Structures are given as C-alpha cells and as structure tokens.
Amino acid sequence: MDKKKVALALGIMSAILTYGICVQIKTINSTNSSYSTSSTVNSLRDEVLRYKERYDNKYEELEKAEEELEKERESTTGNNDELTKLEEQIKEGNKLLGLTEVTGEGVIVTLKDSTSPTLNSVIDTSQLVVHDMDVLSVINELKNAGAEAISINDQRLVSTSAIVCDGNVIQINGQKVGAPFEIKAIGLSEQLAALSRPGGYLSVLQEYGIGTEIVKSKNVTIPKYAGSINYKYVKSK
Amino acid sequence: MVYLGIILGSLLGAIIGVNAPVISYTYSSYLAIAVIAALDSVFGGISSVLKKNFDLKIFLSGFFCNAILSMLLTYLGEKLNVDIYLAAIVVFVGRMFTNLTIIRRYYVDKWSDKIQKKEKNNQALESK
Numbered sequence: 001m002d003k004k005k006v007a008l009a010l011g012i013m014s015a016i017l018t019y020g021i022c023v024q025i026k027t028i029n030s031t032n033s034s035y036s037t038s039s040t041v042n043s044l045r046d047e048v049l050r051y052k053e054r055y056d057n058k059y060e061e062l063e064k065a066e067e068e069l070e071k072e073r074e075s076t077t078g079n080n081d082e083l084t085k086l087e088e089q090i091k092e093g094n095k096l097l098g099l100t101e102v103t104g105e106g107v108i109v110t111l112k113d114s115t116s117p118t119l120n121s122v123i124d125t126s127q128l129v130v131h132d133m134d135v136l137s138v139i140n141e142l143k144n145a146g147a148e149a150i151s152i153n154d155q156r157l158v159s160t161s162a163i164v165c166d167g168n169v170i171q172i173n174g175q176k177v178g179a180p181f182e183i184k185a186i187g188l189s190e191q192l193a194a195l196s197r198p199g200g201y202l203s204v205l206q207e208y209g210i211g212t213e214i215v216k217s218k219n220v221t222i223p224k225y226a227g228s229i230n231y232k233y234v235k236s237k
Numbered sequence: 238m239v240y241l242g243i244i245l246g247s248l249l250g251a252i253i254g255v256n257a258p259v260i261s262y263t264y265s266s267y268l269a270i271a272v273i274a275a276l277d278s279v280f281g282g283i284s285s286v287l288k289k290n291f292d293l294k295i296f297l298s299g300f301f302c303n304a305i306l307s308m309l310l311t312y313l314g315e316k317l318n319v320d321i322y323l324a325a326i327v328v329f330v331g332r333m334f335t336n337l338t339i340i341r342r343y344y345v346d347k348w349s350d351k352i353q354k355k356e357k358n359n360q361a362l363e364s365k
Contacts, residue, residue, distance in 0.1 A: 019257065
C-alpha cells in the first residue's frame, strides 16, 4: 500500500473528525442548555429558534420595505411643493408618535440589581431587584421633568406602551426586558438630571442598595418604536 | 508520514469547523455519533497501518457503514424513546481502546527492542 495514500486517507478522516467536533461544540454552546434526550423538547426548542429567525427575517424585510417606501415618497413628492409640505407633516407626526429614531440632548439612567445585601434584604430578597414599579416611577419623574422621548433598553415608550411585571423580568411593549435597565431620555439634561436630587426616587432606590447611575449627554439616540400603532375603537369626531 | 497527515488534516478540519455555521440542535446528536464513528475509524486506521494490513476500501466503507448505521440507530432510538445510540457509543469506544492497545503494544515493543539491541551492543563492546 502506498504510504502517501494512507496518510491522505487518514488525514481527510481526521479533518472530518475535527470539523465535526468543532461544529458540535459550537452548536452545544450556542444553545447553552444541558443535553436533553427527549426529542419533543428538542423539536420544540428548534421550532422556537426557527420562529425567531423567521421573525428577524420578516423584520428586516419590513425595514427594507419601509426604506423603499421612503424613497418612493421622496421621488414622487420631490417636485411638488404641496406634497412636500404634507410629507413634512407626516414626518412631524411620526416623530411625535415615536415612529422615527430621534437624537438630542438628554440623560442616560442605569438601574442595576443590588449586589450588596442590606439588613432588610436578607429577610426580603425581592428588595434586591429592580421592579416594574421602580422603572415606572423613574419614567414618571423623567416625564414630569419634561422628557420628550424615552426608551428602556432600546424599547421606545409610546402612547400605548405598558410597563408590567413578568416574573424576573419586566415587559415593555410586549417585549421582555431584563436588568440592568438603561433608560434614555431626551429633554433639557439639567432638568432631567434632577432625578438624582435628595429625596428623589433614585435616592430611595439607593437606600435599597440598587445601583443607580445618571449620565448627562449632549447626544442621546433613541430608537424608533418597533411595533405598529393601530387604533380600532377610537374614532375622530 | 501517517501522523503528519493526521495532524495536518486535524488542523484543516479545525480551521474549517471554527468558521462553519452552527447546525440545528435536533441534528446535533447525529453529528455527535458521526464524530465518535470517525474517531473510531481513525484509531482503526492507525492500528491497521501498524499491522500493515491497511486497505483504503475497507477503511472508507467501514467509516460510512458505521456512521450510517449508528445514525439510523439514533433515529430509531428517538422514535422508540430508548437511548440506542449508547450501544453504538459503547461499541465504538470499546474498539477505540482495543486499537489503542494495539498501537501501544507496537510502540512499546519497538522501544524495548531498541533498548535490548543497545545493551547487546554495549556488551559486545565490553567483551572486546
């Protein structure tokens, strides 16, 4: 037997072997769960992943379609003054509704779960985490201070947004959002930063050991609302 | 020569594997069993090279038959809710140990032969 051939065959085989091992390790790591022998669990997990992928693909398609629509609009309204005005009105309306990405002066507030237990939290561990009510109160204070646009972990708050408790995470716009919460707000940053005043809600949270941070920024970017706003029951008079 | 081929092949496979896309989780158990079959084939190949009865046809057909049969067993086991793939793993790993024994014996024999020869030479020199 030719020695070269033997070496080649074994080499190819070991290439397949290491390839398989690498792919397998990557697959197991990416699913980050213990091995389950039940095929129903596996297929359910697979289905969830597939739906997620499909959702992402559709979302991308939607964004592309929106871009096309925008271009189409621009090209048709380009040489008509009246239509350009209407177009600007639509843009203004979308900005108010939260359907466009906006940027401006503002603050970034970060709320982190407590890492150092206090005397009270030993008895009641729920005091260590950031609750939906805490987020809601902070949002309320920011709105009171004149915030014009707010997002929590990239979930834009719009008129239909709800902040509800959902187990160990909270739900905003129907999407699960977990700690740490990064709350971005656009408005007069000095006013918004007054959130950290003594007796304000952040000081209350600090007493519970919850990590709070507030940063003033000249350039806060808030993403647009990812869902769609459909009014079914409201009718204009 | 043979070991050089194996090392180069492993490196090549690792480089491709690191950049390869992730497969679906459902099929990962099939890939795992194929990996074990490939490992068994490589060990079997090395030991047959040492025994000087390596045959490319037997080597390749052995790998594919083993891999396909074990994957079918895995599939059947999933349908029947019995972990039949464990049987395939036991056989493969058992054979891997057998082959490792053959490889080990070959090199240990070679080594001890060398030592004996050296001693004989030394004795011959001393007697002179």
